Amino acid sequence: MGDEELAKDLGLVSAMMIGIGTMVGAGIFVLPGIAAREAGPIVVLSFVIGGMIAMINALAVSELGTAMPKAGGGYYYINRALGPMFGSVSGMGDWMGLAFASAFYCIGFGGYLTGLFDGTALALPTLDLGLFVLQDIQIGGLIAGVIFIGVNYIGAKETGGIQTIIVSSLLVILAVFSFSGLFYFDWGTVITDGSVAPLGTTEILPGTALVFVSFLGYAKIATVAEELKNPGRNLPIAIIGSVGIVTVIYAIIVGLMVGIVPYDQLSEEVPVSQVSEITFGALPTLGAGPLSLSLSAIGVTGITVAALLATASSANASILSSARINFAMGRDKIVTDWLNEIHPEYATPYRSIALTGGMIILFIVALGQDLKILSSAASVLHLIVYGLMNVALITFREADVPGYDPDFRVPFYPITPVLGLLLSFGLVWFMDAEVIALSMAFVVAALLWYLFYARGETTEDGVLSQYILERSEEMPDAAVSAAEAASPDETRPYRVMVPLANPRTEGTLLDLASTIAQERENGIVHAVHIVQVPDQTPLNRGAEQLDRIDSESEKQLQRARERIAETDVEIETSTILSHRSFEEIFDAARQFKADKVVMGWGGGRPWSAGRAERPIDELTHDLPCDFLVLKDRDFDPSKILIPTAGGPDSDLSAEIARTLRSAVGSEISLLHVVDGEDEREAGEQFLANWAADHGFGDAVLRVDDSGDVEGAIADAAEDHTLVLLGATERGLLSRLVNRSLTFEVVDTVDASVILAERPSDRSLFQRLFGRQ
Amino acid sequence: MHEDTFDRVLVPIASEQDAESTCEALLEYLPENGAQVHVVHVIEKAGGAPDKASVSQREERAERIFEHCRSVLGETAISLETEILYGTSVAETLLDHAQSIDASAVVFTPRGASRWVKLLTGSVTENLLTGTDRPIVVLPQED
Numbered sequence: 077m078g079d080e081e082l083a084k085d086l087g088l089v090s091a092m093m094i095g096i097g098t099m100v101g102a103g104i105f106v107l108p109g110i111a112a113r114e115a116g117p118i119v120v121l122s123f124v125i126g127g128m129i130a131m132i133n134a135l136a137v138s139e140l141g142t143a144m145p146k147a148g149g150g151y152y153y154i155n156r157a158l159g160p161m162f163g164s165v166s167g168m169g170d171w172m173g174l175a176f177a178s179a180f181y182c183i184g185f186g187g188y189l190t191g192l193f194d195g196t197a198l199a200l201p202t203l204d205l206g207l208f209v210l211q212d213i214q215i216g217g218l219i220a221g222v223i224f225i226g227v228n229y230i231g232a233k234e235t236g237g238i239q240t241i242i243v244s245s246l247l248v249i250l251a252v253f254s255f256s257g258l259f260y261f262d263w264g265t266v267i268t269d270g271s272v273a274p275l276g277t278t279e280i281l282p283g284t285a286l287v288f289v290s291f292l293g294y295a296k297i298a299t300v301a302e303e304l305k306n307p308g309r310n311l312p313i314a315i316i317g318s319v320g321i322v323t324v325i326y327a328i329i330v331g332l333m334v335g336i337v338p339y340d341q342l343s344e345e346v347p348v349s350q351v352s353e354i355t356f357g358a359l360p361t362l363g364a365g366p367l368s369l370s371l372s373a374i375g376v377t378g379i380t381v382a383a384l385l386a387t388a389s390s391a392n393a394s395i396l397s398s399a400r401i402n403f404a405m406g407r408d409k410i411v412t413d414w415l416n417e418i419h420p421e422y423a424t425p426y427r428s429i430a431l432t433g434g435m436i437i438l439f440i441v442a443l444g445q446d447l448k449i450l451s452s453a454a455s456v457l458h459l460i461v462y463g464l465m466n467v468a469l470i471t472f473r474e475a476d477v478p479g480y481d482p483d484f485r486v487p488f489y490p491i492t493p494v495l496g497l498l499l500s501f502g503l504v505w506f507m508d509a510e511v512i513a514l515s516m517a518f519v520v521a522a523l524l525w526y527l528f529y530a531r532g533e534t535t536e537d538g539v540l541s542q543y544i545l546e547r548s549e550e551m552p553d554a555a556v557s558a559a560e561a562a563s564p565d566e567t568r569p570y571r572v573m574v575p576l577a578n579p580r581t582e583g584t585l586l587d588l589a590s591t592i593a594q595e596r597e598n599g600i601v602h603a604v605h606i607v608q609v610p611d612q613t614p615l616n617r618g619a620e621q622l623d624r625i626d627s628e629s630e631k632q633l634q635r636a637r638e639r640i641a642e643t644d645v646e647i648e649t650s651t652i653l654s655h656r657s658f659e660e661i662f663d664a665a666r667q668f669k670a671d672k673v674v675m676g677w678g679g680g681r682p683w684s685a686g687r688a689e690r691p692i693d694e695l696t697h698d699l700p701c702d703f704l705v706l707k708d709r710d711f712d713p714s715k716i717l718i719p720t721a722g723g724p725d726s727d728l729s730a731e732i733a734r735t736l737r738s739a740v741g742s743e744i745s746l747l748h749v750v751d752g753e754d755e756r757e758a759g760e761q762f763l764a765n766w767a768a769d770h771g772f773g774d775a776v777l778r779v780d781d782s783g784d785v786e787g788a789i790a791d792a793a794e795d796h797t798l799v800l801l802g803a804t805e806r807g808l809l810s811r812l813v814n815r816s817l818t819f820e821v822v823d824t825v826d827a828s829v830i831l832a833e834r835p836s837d838r839s840l841f842q843r844l845f846g847r848q
Numbered sequence: 849m850h851e852d853t854f855d856r857v858l859v860p861i862a863s864e865q866d867a868e869s870t871c872e873a874l875l876e877y878l879p880e881n882g883a884q885v886h887v888v889h890v891i892e893k894a895g896g897a898p899d900k901a902s903v904s905q906r907e908e909r910a911e912r913i914f915e916h917c918r919s920v921l922g923e924t925a926i927s928l929e930t931e932i933l934y935g936t937s938v939a940e941t942l943l944d945h946a947q948s949i950d951a952s953a954v955v956f957t958p959r960g961a962s963r964w965v966k967l968l969t970g971s972v973t974e975n976l977l978t979g980t981d982r983p984i985v986v987l988p989q990e991d
Contacts (some may be wrong), residue, residue, distance in 0.1 A: 082934035083893070083903050083934045085890065085895050085936075086896060086897075086898065090896040094898060147902040147903070147904055149904065228900055231901075233902040236895065238897065239893075239896065240896065296898075300898040300902075302902065302904060303898060303899065303903055394880060396898055399901065399902075400902050403902045403904075404902075416905060418863075418901055418905065418906060418909050420862070420863030420864070420865045420866070421862075421863070423862070423863075423892065423901060423906065424899075424900045424901075425901045425902075545947075646978065656930040
């Protein structure tokens with residue numbers, strides 16, 4: 077067996093047990109009493125509707141889970157699809173939802189613990205601490221909480237068998253319970269005032285909202301999806317299967333309960349114990365005297381033990397999966413990695429467990445007197461996540477993401493996910509206003525967290541915003557700006573790429589590049605050695621020759637590193653073998669996501685020969701980033717001339733001039749050429765404005781009215797050391813490559829020349845169907 | 849001790865904190881040339897129940913552990929190999945691996961753990977000592 081399989085040791089049965097074990101605890105043992113009092117006997121229907129809503133969402137989880145069997149479940153899918161803003165909301169929602177659910181399960185456990193010890197020496201007290209009162213059930217819940225948190229913190233060894241044994245014995249006990257219940261079931265008890273819905277059918281959906289917490293467990297299977305064997309098959313079966321099974325169990329058992337005890341008399345804390353006292357009450361006592369064995373007492377105690385096991389496994393699974401969500405969030409930098417440190421001895425994510433545990437304890441103490449708040453808050457937060465998960469699914473399908481290849485696909489797309497979205501958000505509507513407000517407070521907190529913390533840390537953008545931003549021309553403006561606003565801050569490095577071919581001028585280029593990079597806090601220089609190889613030489617030659625090229629290239633790049641090491645700018649290096657060096661620069665700029673390319677021209681650089689496989693026009697009309705092309709003649713940036721006629725390319729020249737001015741204190745002159753004496757005044761006005769707009773208040777302004785652009789530049793260049801020439805028209809670079817540059821001046825002046833060109837912002841339509 | 853004991857050692861490392869000190873302690877005992885060091889980290893699996901920590905979370909930690917080891921042993925003449933192992937019993941997984949690479953010895957620094965923690969988590973050291981079919985070398989722990 078390979079390591080891969082060893083790491084994945086959850087089979088179908090184990091996965092199903094996680095789902096059933098997490099769900100069944102709450103639905104059967106805690107909620108029926110409260111829910112029946114609210115909805116009447118028709119609460120059975122509330123459970124069934126809850127199961128149907130869960131099932132529709134389970135389909136979505138199955139598709140997303142088989143496409144991405146990763147730790148983190150819902151959070152992971154939403155963050156990938158919708159980006160880190162919704163990622164933060166879903167991660168926080170899932171996490172807090174689990175904390176609320178765990179507190180709820182602990183209180184459930186506490187209820188049965190109190191019941192078990194009631195009347196014995198171990199009976200739990202009610203503590204009056206002055207400011208607030210801790211009821212006995214809360215104390216039971218706290219005991220449970222501390223134990224479950226401790227078990228997960230220390231990582232007490234738990235083996236697969238135990239989980240399966242616990243859940244199987246639970247199911248057996250429930251089957252016995254149901255069987256015994258059949259004999260006591262009475263339609264007369266169900267029907268009150270001649271109806272199964274004495275409180276009205278309008279109570280069904282609020283009932284569903286209340287009991288929905290009983291269906292939260294299936295998503296836990298997705299949070300441990302990375303550990304599943306054959307997830308493509310087992311994940312959907314386990315998720316859909318466990319939802320189906322618990323829905324049937326709930327319908328049967330809750331149906332029996334309201335047929336045994338009138339709905340308004342069901343215990344709010346320990347309904348199953350109450351019912352079992354009736355159904356097991358007539359069981360005979362074997363033997364007599366002190367050695368007598370009361371089967372009825374055994375039955376009732378058995379049910380109580382089952383309840384403890386069920387609520388314990390629910391709480392345990394929830395605490396455990398909250399740590400998975402923290403880990404997934406930490407990986408995307410939405411929370412700090414500190415939280416996800418693994419304990420050196422216990423090998424557990426102890427900080428994450430401790431933090432989650434702290435919140436569980438807080439919720440038990442602060443809100444534990446009202447089970448309904450805990451369960452509803454857990455439901456609302458999970459429903460928000462489920463709703464978003466359906467949006468994520470639609471996004472993945474519509475954006476046609478490469479690599480999104482689920483083994484299971486939801487039937488009736490897009491109806492199913494749309495329905496899942498509507499039902500999830502719709503069910504929130506039936507929750508109590510205070511619970512919705514409490515949950516919304518967490519959502520707002522998550523948004524603030526994103527804006528003030530995560531946005532600056534995370535770099536991962538979602539499929540949705542990429543989809544919108546890539547189609548910014550076709551999408552409504554509001555969608556584009558929303559997508560931009562929600563995207564993470566640019567924390568990736570500001571990359572100044574320097575294609576190197578000729579060691580003669582690389583020093584100058586690297587200096588220029590590092591000066592530009594230094595301007596930015598996160599600027600780095602990326603030296604790319606482009607090794608031109610003859611066309612007839614295949615690129616995948618023998619290793620020996622490759623090694624030779626690599627070591628030669630390494631030598632040149634080492635020189636680059638040494639040069640940069642004198643500054644405090646970081647440097648990265650790459651070597652590229654190429655037949656077509658000019659195009660290669662464009663490809664490399666795209667591949668490395670360069671922000672600026674600083675390249676040399678002439679001097680025997682292969683790309684100066686203008687060879688390319690694609691038409692140069694097409695290439696240069698779609699620049700991947702800003703390009704600066706240096707024609708070096710003893711580079712000296714002390715006196716800079718910027719000829720300008722406005723436009724984005726001279727903005728770029730201005731930016732570079734400002735960088736050089738702040739780095740070496742360059743003197744700057746601006747030149748504007750007009751066609752005659754009568755335009756001079758307007759020209760002066762234009763230049764003064766341009767100078768002021770671009771921060772050149774102190775520059776020397778020159779307006780030339782000869783109308784001869786090249787002559788004027790050549791004249792002015794006489795007393796300057798560097799000409800910074802922005803393309804006044806599109807495609808300057810392409811004409812440079814074609815040797816059809818109208819500015820012959822580049823070749824005739826004595827000063828060094830930098831040609832600056834910004835990517836064209838022509839629309840996709842223009843790019844495809846015509847030129848500007 | 850026989851010279852060959854340190855020829856091909858299996859070095860299990862459990863935590864990032866242990867990695868550098870274990871490797872440094874090891875350096876003092878390894879022969880000058882030709883020693884092979886196999887550093888492994890065992891990811892303990894529950895074998896059918898969800899683990900307490902995500903597998904990929906622990907794989908990332910293992911890579912950081914290996915990185916620490918490379919920083920100590922990388923500059924020496926020692927040939928270093930690293931591997932992540934998975935198993936439900938740490939000791940058993942280690943001993944199986946020692947057999948498969950024909951290790952000359954299993955070398956580690958003991959980890960302190962209180963008695964009740966050992967009771968709950970099981971003592972790897974004890975299981976290693978009782979189950980081994982080759983030399984086990986315990987390096988002194990530096991303070």
